[in-house]
Amino acid sequence: MSPLDQSPNMLPPVRQLPPFRLFRPTTPAEAVGILGSEETPPICYAGGTDLCLSVHEGRSVSSLLSLNTLDGLRGAEARNGTLAIGALATLDELSTHDQVTAIPGLAEALGAIANVRIRFRATIGGNVMARRTAYEVPILLAALDARLVFESSVGRRELRAADIWTAGDLGRSLLTEIEIPLTEGLALDYDRTLRPWMTQAAATGGIERVAVGTRFLRPALLSGDPGESAESRFSGLPGEFNDVLLTRGYVTGTGAALLKRQRARLAKG
Amino acid sequence: MSDTVSISCSVNGEPVAAEVPTSTTLADFIREACGLTGTKIACGHAVCGACTVHLDGVPVASCSAYAFEADGSEIRTVEGLEDADGELDPVQAAFADLSAFQCGYCTSGMIMLTRALLDRDPNPSGETIRKWLNSNICRCTGYELIVEAVARAAEAANAGPMR
Amino acid sequence: MNESARLEVVGRPARRKDARDKVRGKAGYTTDISLPGMLHAKALRSAIAHARLVGIDASAARGLPGVHAVLTRDGIGEDIAPTYGYFIKDQPIVALDKVRYEGDIVAAVAAETEAIADAALRLIEVEYEELPPAASIEDALSDGAAELFEEAPMGIVPAYGAGASAELRPRPNVCYRFNYETGSPDVFETCDHVFEDTFHFSRMQHFHLEPFAAVAQWLDGDRIEVSTSCQNPFALRKELGRVFKLPENNISVRVPFVGGGYGSKNNCKAEPIAILLARMTGRPVRFALTHDENFLTNTQHAAILKLKTGVMNDGTLVARDSEIFLDSGAYSDASPLVAEKAGYRIPGPYRYRHIRTSCDCVMTNTAPAGPFRGFGGTQTSWACESQMDMIADRLGMDPLEFRLKNLIDLGEPFVPGESGMDSDLREGLELVAREIGYRKRKKNPVPNRGVGLALGFKDGGGVNKPAQARIKVSTFGDIFLHCGTVEIGQGAHSALSAVVAEILGAPAGRVRYMPIDTDHTPYDQGTNASSAISVMGQAVERAARSLRAQVLDFAADRLGAEPQDLDLEDWHIRKGNEALPLAPMIMGYFGGTGWEFAADGFHKAETDHSAPLETQCVFWELGWGAADIEVDPDTGLITVHKLVVSGDAGQAINPLVCRGQDEGAAVMGLGQALFEEMVYDGTQLMNGNALAYRVPMAQDLPAEFVSITQEQGHGPGPFGAKGMGEGGMLPVAPAIANALFDATGVRVAALPLSPPRVKAALEKGF
Ligand SMILES: Cc1cc2nc3c(=O)[nH]c(=O)nc-3n(C[C@H](O)[C@H](O)[C@H](O)COP(=O)(O)OP(=O)(O)OC[C@H]3O[C@@H](n4cnc5c(N)ncnc54)[C@H](O)[C@@H]3O)c2cc1C
Secondary structure (H helix, E strand, O other): OEEOOOOOEEEOOOOOOOOOEEEOOOOHHHHHHHHHHOOOOOEEEOOOOOHHHHHHOOOOOOEEEEOOOOOOOOOEEEEOOEEEEEOOOEHHHHHOOOOHHHOOOHHHHHOOOOOHHHHHHOEHHHHHHOOOOOOOHHHHHHHOOOEEEEEEOOEEEEEEHHHHHHOOOOOOOEEEEEEEEOOOOOEEEEEOOOOOOEEEEEEEOOOEEEEEEEOOOOOEEEEEOOOOOHHHHHOOOOOOOOOOOOOHHHHHHHHHHHHHHHHHHHHHO | OOOEEEEEEEEOOEEEEEEEEOOOEHHHHHHHHOOOOOOOOOOOOOOOOOOEEEEOOEEEEHHHOEHHHHOOOEEEOHHHOOOOOOOOOHHHHHHHHOOOOOOOOOHHHHHHHHHHHHHHOOOOOHHHHHHHHOOOOOOOOOOHHHHHHHHHHHHHHHHOOOO | OOHHHHOOOOOOOOOOOOHHHHHOOOOOEHHHOOOOOOEEEEEEEEOOOOEEEEEEEOHHHHHOOOEEEEEOHHHOOOOOOOEEOOOEOOEEOOOOOEEOOOOOEEEEEEEOOHHHHHHHHOOOEEEEEEOOOOOOHHHHHOOOOOOOOOOOOOEOOOOOOOOEEEEEEEEOOEEEEEEEEEOOOOHHHHOOEEEEEEEEEOOOOOOOOOOOEEEEEEEOOOEEEEEEOOOOHHHHHHHHHHHHOOOHHHEEEEEOEOOOOOOOOOOOOOHHHHHHHHHHHOOOEEEEOOHHHHOOOOEOOEEEEEEEEEEOOOOOEEEEEEEEEEEEEOOOOOHHHHHHHHHHHOOOOEOOOEEEEEEEEEEOOOOOEOOOOOOOHHHHHHHHHHHHHHHHHHHOOOHHHHHHHHEOOOOOEOOOOOOEOOOOHHHHHHHHHHHHOOOOOOOOOOOOEEEEEEEEEEEEOOOOOOEEEEEEEOOOOOEEEEEOOOOOOOOHHHHHHHHHHHHHOOOHHHEEEOOEEOOOOOOEOOOOOOHHHHHHHHHHHHHHHHHHHHHHHHHHHHHOOOHHHEEEEOOEEEEOOEEEEHHHHHHHHHOOOOOOEEEEEEEOOOEOOOOOOOEOOOEEEEEEEEEEEEEEOOOOEEEEEEEEEEEEOOOOOOHHHHHHHHHHHHHHHHHHHHOOOOOEEOOEEOOOOOOOOOOOOHHHOOOEEEEEEEOOOOOOOHHHOOOOOOHHHOOHHHHHHHHHHHHHOOOOOEOOOOHHHHHHHHHHOO
């Protein structure tokens, strides 16, 4: 249920949209062209597992750009010291992909998100572009210092994954790729035992990056020297990191305890 | 560009051709255009899985997919499981025999989810069964009897039709 | 009578009657109904928690092509009683003067399609004048709190028996208070200890998968036909008759299969709007809410429970004084009835010399709360069973021994004037204790691991509940069972059919449970309170026995034999070694067109002023539970290693179905214990959809999950059966909290036992 903008009224989820204009491009270039040329850019449709929710929440869709028919933007490949993941790769596909297993911990983490049925459909790009605090891919990507690659009619743009929350309107851009720098010793540990209250990704390889996600707050990224104590890593947590389900005090104490375990697991390999 | 889209697909093995509004969900297409109301719409957000059907063999929440995606595809619903003589699929039979349902509203989806699992892995471990069943919600049974029914269905299918 | 030794149908794990339809997608629900010319309804709701309704402009919506009607308060005339409710008629069909929660309905549209109806809602303009809200029990009871109802709405207090009473609106924002007292409070003076503790109970949503839905027609100017996803068609019909000022024989309520309810689908929900829009348009109207709207329609009661318990040094319980506050939300719905039950059940199944309770229904600007599996018993079992362990600890006693010492005996009345306990409570408790290894365990063998027990308790079978059944058998022995128990998943149609088949010596497949239509179906008060087997079952049993006697009398006449020398076997008369087919006998007497035997059966507990609730309780519903848990002190996360639940079916009509009931109930309790909760930020619901609201899923099951259906044989139903289906939920949360205390010495008295809450308690250390 959603209050419509500033309206004092609440509307039921929209189960049946009015007909929309449907675009079914076959190449990424064609898709980018449509996003750039239409007066109101059509809304991208990948696996649809989040889009339908946002429609129910009141998002109006006058035109839809189906990405299902696109060639490419799937799979993953290591090149030039980065792991490049296609935005349309499904979580299921990635959870067993041999290039993804090159980063210890990543395939397991992606294979733990949602459930079997959703993972068949849900794309990694859709998880990021939904920009919902409850979703986990942005947490993983923040810890991995990933970059998001967008194409639009004005060219290519890169964004740090951790900056997706503040990037503003991306309606004319197509997320094409996610690039993870393959630094020496890169490994990920993702602890989601406390979901939905909090989850935590820790990545090694040079500096240590810890990303903490909760249900209602944008993930916090805490990075620094791996030798630093777990407690002091968490002293960097934003002051207002509270929501209706948890307090900052809980997150710092619990996060530090989880981090110690994560470090031990990462050290064991 | 038109407001409608033409779809030709197969539904439970029968060819279907229809012209529907672009925004028609797969669930509405199945329930209304095809008249197959065994597929239930419950939570509406792909969460509960009561609307699970197979789209080219993949279990999909039809409430959160659009009919246009089915163009050129094969759809399978709960109505397509039994054979021409009305003989139940082993999954249906196991759910019936173990009372692995109560109100029945999740049952079509649970059965389609299980069918998709057994199509991929005819001998799933208990852990695999729970992992798959974790996709759909049953508010009535507490899942235990469903887990048992899935195991029973796998056994029955492996034992062959003569047993 | 050792009847169970020769049961043929009852007691077997047979396929349910609805199995084949349900596994094939052929079972029909209200949401599947589609009538020619049917319109679709959608509702506009307030996003403001508390406001005066200044004006509504729906003209643009009315003008939208495809829109057939827009219902607002302006469309409600003198010919309609505009509000409904159980004891208190306070809930308007659409908002009249005020809106009282975020989600209160202000208007509804009927249109050719759902999409058009959605579009029309966006064109409705509403002007509100905001009022200060009361978000919680504490808020609503504070000085100067805004009042939801400045004047008391029309309401009634039913007759109560010995010791019980109630008042409407005892104070502002309290719509109903139930009181019960027995014995003298002076005994508190004699107690060695008096312990006072407060418990908080969180609020869940039923999360039935089929939404509230109704398809209504207004025919011939004054006749209503409505198919609905509803648990109590007759009570609904009566209420619709009052609201629409129509005689009840002009209203037909039909109930197909119901896709889950867990209590929520009682009384008016989607029906009044569907009916009114049908009247306005002259077309059939389907009003199926979305699942998200379920969260805004009916919920469980959050509660604060204050217990004061007097006890002797040796662990003898003496007195219990309790004050309960239920968060009723914005409208009373079933709150007064829940208050009655919570107030009555709070002592638990223990012996006291004095009991005093009061239970207040507190109105808040949140979604209306109503009946929910356990019906007040979940709240009271949480508080009572937590305090039992706390007291045992303070007295230095073992919690199991403390309970065993105080439990009511088999046959002993719960309170003066009540019926006797119809389960051996100690037997059940020892059973789950044994299964969890309670007595054999070493104290804290593993740090942070512990076990806990609890005994959930409620009176079952409803209060003063009449039920009637009718059985007909055709010439060739085809059996028609007419009764009003709704098939909501519990397997009642199969169970009641099995009772009939058993008594008539027929295979279960001969019985057809006829579709429910209040025009033809005999009266039933409602499918709730675990009453199908214990109340309707008795009516069905009587009807079947009476029909059997008729048939045997008829055959005896025909054969010149004595009825007691005859038996009925698959529509043959067994006489010694002979099996004589009945059909030729029937046609020989009644003519070739044949005949139908028919019989009615009725049941109601006797009215009895010495019983506090005016009738003695039909049966006592128990849920014994035990949990073995471990807590991670760094995170507060509880892992349940093993959960044991047990109910007493008396005699299981179908053991698989009984097992499913206990397990389903227990898993609901597990969600309540660990994580499931409607999260409010003030008056705003933060997780009102299926993605945000977490219910238990397959991977939440404990590593070991054991459910044991006891068949103690003392029930009032057919063959000694008792009701079940709620009991399994009641002990789970307190058993886990007690196990947490066993593991850590820390008591958490609020639900859910979420990691942040548990960790905070562990850090505080008490
Ligand atoms: C039952 C259920 C359980 C879930 N559980 C979890 C969970 O445990 N953890 C978790 O992290 N998530 C969870 N999710 C969320 C799920 O992972 C996301 O919905 C999914 O990853 C989104 O991918 P999609 O392909 O379906 O996206 P879509 O729904 O198709 O799109 C999502 C959004 O991204 C935009 N978009 C998609 N692709 C692109 C692109 N290439 N370029 C630009 N914009 C694009 C769309 O316009 C839309 O706004 C759950 C969802 C469901 C329904």
